[in-house]
Amino acid sequence: MRRYGYFPGCSLMVTNRAYSISATRVARELGVELAEVSDWNCCGATAYLALSEAKAFVMSARNLALAEAEGHDTLVAACSGCYVVLRKTGKYLDEKPAVRSRVTKALAAGDMTYNRTVKVRHLLDVLVNDCGEEGVRARVKKPLEGLKVAAYYGCQVGRPFGEADDPEFPVTMDRLMGWLGATTVDFPVRAACCGGLTMTTEPDLGMEMTGRILRVARERGADCIATACPLCQINLEAYQDKIGRKLGTDLRMPVVYFTQLMGRAFGLSSQEVMAQDSLTDVSAVLA
Amino acid sequence: MSTNERIGVYICHCGSNIAQTVDCGALTEYAKTLPGVVVAKEYKYMCSDPGQDLIKKDVAENKLTRVVVSSCSPLMHEETFRTAVEDAGLNRFLFQMSNIREQVSWVHKDKVKATEKAKKLLRAAANRVLHQRPLERREVPVMPEVVVVGGGIAGIEAALRLADAGKKVHLVEKEPTIGGHMARFDKTFPTLDCAACILTPKMVSVGQHPNINLMVCSEVEEVSGYTGNFKVKVRKKATCVDNEKCVGCGVCWEKCPAKKISSEFEEGLANRTAIYIPFPQAVPKRPVIDRDNCIYFKTGKCKVCEKFCDRKAIDFEQKDEVVELTVGAVIAATGFETLDPRELPRYGYGRFDNVLSPLEFERMTNASGPTAGKVLLKDGTAPKSVAILHCIGSRDEKHLKHCSRVCCMYSLKFAHLVEEKTHAEITNFYIDIRAFGKGYEEFYHRLLKEGVTFVRGKAAEVTDVVEAPEEQGKLVVVAEDTLLGKVRRVPVDMVVLSTGLRARSDAGHMAHVLGISRSADGFFLERHPKLGPVDTPTEGIYLAGACQGPKDIPDSVAQGAAAAACALSLIVRGRVVLEPVTAEIDEKKCAGCKLCIANCPYSAIEYDEGKKVSVVIEALCKGCGTCVATCPSGAARQKNFEDAQISSEIVGILASM
């Protein structure tokens, strides 16, 4: 069994636990153990990063140090926000001596060290690229035949790092859906930003951005949108009625994590992939 | 250390350059205390004629056997003093220089410490000079012929210049015709003259020139030898046509039944036959058979071309031929590639019908191209609006970091051609307009007057997502207009992607064959970015055109002519002096392990199968010392950098005063 350090991140503990639970479950099906790093803390995203980068780096570095101490060479993040902050921290520690010395000092205060040996990767990248077409196809018991998926990546899977796929026009998830027996619709907004936290700070803007993704998915004839990030997921599923009312159109659309679709194709029950947590009507998709 | 040698030491003031920081008097007195020194003098300008005369006079009068000069960097005047020593009757290598200007007076302030350092450097030189040995320089003749690799405009220019000077040139071209990229254009910026009208006559001259041996479908496989004496192995691929017998009548390609083969020359916008010439003005006008697509080669039946060729020129049995040439110089003119727009899927190339690459657009606007020069959409109608996106892949950290230089200008040319041919609404999306050449800015202004719209902002994507009714059925270019500070969406019928220029994908292989290096951008590396833009570190190998970096036609032609001049200057000289500062391998110590052969960057070491030892080919050795460092048996030795010479120098610097 392949073993990776796993960083669930705060949102996956409660609101988006369906993502974490389905991810760990399908990973196990694929012979991959996502070993949660013990005593992890917030990655430092959002407010920290915006207000005091240094604090965010220290928080992320602590997680990297914990993963390193547990012997992991890879830390897998399921949330795209966590992925970007952790990855950025790793990069800055490698390239910027000033950041490195500051972080080293902060970690030392907690009797910790970090030798920069941990590579940060996104869950989507790991499950698709490390397990590969054969590995995934071999697990498929109930192919998702006839299902038309809008594979939605959001921005941070690819940007700024773009290490595993084209940053502007990724295809990783499209490939995966093909292996699961589904088809993906031509979805030009695949890597557009969902609006992120603007949904709360600048709701008009946030609704415009999320609304566009929902609208295009419907226009392109998708049965559902698949996501790879808890924030994208929340924006797309929780606000669709409100945005629809505002724009005067019906924007309803099942929104699921890509891991939930994997689970269904692998023959897991809708219960096992946590369909019950969905805020949209996913009965046709995860049944 | 006692010695029979008689050393003369000369300390230069360099005006006040050295004297104001180094106590030259004290240094001279110190020199007199060093072993073997019989004369020590200081002088205001050692490099001047009176300065050099001092040395010459002392050699004669004081019977000096070795000379040391403490002055500037050897890069500056080593040659001057070596020549003076030689004129005085000593071997030029019985001389050593110590640098007390760049390494002392220019970088220190404290006169006492500076003088101490100057003393140590002087002592090092005086120690070393005792171990120097006389070395002889060799002259070798230069072969009078030249190979030009690549028959684009740069290679054509170089070949014609050399041939016109009466020199024999072998022009090696990979494709079935010469002409390179330029042969595919309709018009050329900034003057819009017709590319064919200015290029074809040159191509014809190449084909007919008695001094040019044109080899198409050919590649250079190996270059060995040294300056003035390169052996170049060229593989002439079998074309299945005997070019001596063929008259280019064209019956074969008219009759060939394999007609649906996508034409490389037309960027796949038109088809060709299996036996073909790339375009009607090809030089040489001789067809070639594309074996992969020829019905006879695939099924064993057909031979229609053979039946119709009354010249009996078709030869299905033809084999590749390997020719070995001996030449004095090699000019690399292998050109460039355009970036494949599929690498940037956000711009929709390959997903949307009417998103074009620049070469596709060139062919489309070409009067003899697939649409006879009409700008047409896939459905055969003329576009009402066209967007031209600059800098696709260029100036982009993730793709090509460099500016490709010509894309702004060819984009302007495209805009003009669209305007002339269709009256469509044209929008150019740019980061900066780089109209750097003669007449280029004027051309830009002409375009502004022609009513072309320029949006300052790099296109972010080309999409078919409809946000407003006027976008229905269109391609929408999304860009941040940085002058307005707004995101703009411009719906159009056609998009042309001005992709950047990159090094050819086989440039690494070619560089290896030629023994030259590449810069970080992948293009061939010149000897000096300013003062040696045509040379490479290997004398006798020159660069021309876009293989050295993105370039327009005028610059490619200029460099082609310059490379020809460099090659001529070498050939006309007739002889080259080979510096004796090379490696040598002691036969007795060599274990024949061949490590040095594997590591020599200049392929200058051979293995003598008879004696089972490695042997340095003196003419090829650049004296880099790699073999000396590599050799586990201490058999490799570098002349003028022998162990005793170097260690005595080190002792001179490190020993206490």
Ligand SMILES: Cc1cc2nc3c(=O)[nH]c(=O)nc-3n(C[C@H](O)[C@H](O)[C@H](O)COP(=O)(O)OP(=O)(O)OC[C@H]3O[C@@H](n4cnc5c(N)ncnc54)[C@H](O)[C@@H]3O)c2cc1C
């Ligand atoms: C779309 C476009 C439009 C342009 N328009 C203009 C314009 O209007 N005006 C202008 O001034 N410039 C223009 N340029 C730039 C122009 O194309 C170049 O300046 C010019 O082609 C450079 O000439 P070259 O001979 O160095 O290279 P190339 O034209 O690339 O020719 C190189 C030749 O070497 C051959 N070759 C390559 N490798 C080997 C090998 N290993 N062995 C043997 N042969 C080999 C190739 O087959 C080719 O024939 C344009 C460029 C592009 C991309």
Ligand code: SF4
């Ligand atoms: S038919 Fe014969 S002579 Fe005529 S072009 Fe073809 S090969 Fe040459």
Ligand code: SF4
């Ligand atoms: S053998 Fe037939 S297919 Fe091949 S080149 Fe000749 S005519 Fe064309």
